[in-house]
């Protein structure tokens with residue numbers, strides 16, 4: 001029987017009630033709920049690799065779970081500490097300086113019910129090793145949540161901005177980059193991200209396209225039209241599940257479970 005006293009003092013909120021995170025947050029919350037039911041434990045052990053300042057880690061802790069954030073940036077870890085304190089979950093959030101490549105220098109192998117790796121695989125030296133380490137940190141049946149930049153979203157965005165040569169460059173570049181000034185070192189297709197997860201021993205349960213429309217519509221439309229934000233959030237949620245839209249999403253989310 002769940003113990004409500006194990007839950008955070010503040011009600012859980014989405015990481016940012018925004019177009020950027022809502023699809024991923026809903027999928028992640030369901031996965032954590034399933035893991036709670038499967039294990040019979042209310043408070044899960046969650047690892048957020050490259051968790052930064054805690055935009056997911058803190059809301060996960062607000063659900064009552066214990067979260068370890070591994071990140072190489074001292075500034076991000078400082079911001080994480082402050083955010084956790086502000087949301088009254090400092091006792092459930094631990095920040096550790098480290099790297100996904102040297103993950104087991106700082107955290108336990110096979111010690112976690114869920115591992116998040118959001119917005120990190122684009123930047124790491126070896127994404128396959130990053131995913132493999134993330135999965136090795138899981139207990140059997142644990143959930144892995146991978147979020148990474150999508151190739152197609154970048155191509156569309158460059159083209160709609162009138163940068164047609166850059167859009168074509170991203171299409172043909174092996175890393176999906178549109179040029180030397182591109183701030184993202186690597187992008188993925190849904191197939192590539194799924195394959196990375198499967199090769200690491202994950203049974204992939206769901207793939208979602210994130211920010212299919214959000215980055216393409218003028219902000220003023222969303223901010224000023226009554227009900228527009230809510231309608232766009234619903235549209236994003238509906239499109240996210242459809243494979244046809246994965247190839248044009250700004251980000252891709254893969255959720256799976258470690259094979260037993």
Ligand SMILES: C[S@@+](CC[C@H](N)C(=O)[O-])C[C@H]1O[C@@H](n2cnc3c(N)ncnc32)[C@H](O)[C@@H]1O
Nearest residue numbers: 050051052055072073076099100118119120124
């Ligand atoms: C775009 S931010 C994403 C932060 C957070 N996961 C989120 O979704 O809001 C990328 C984070 O990855 C971290 N990072 C970069 N290289 C890393 C590595 N090799 N291992 C772990 N984290 C890394 C950065 O310090 C940064 O906090």
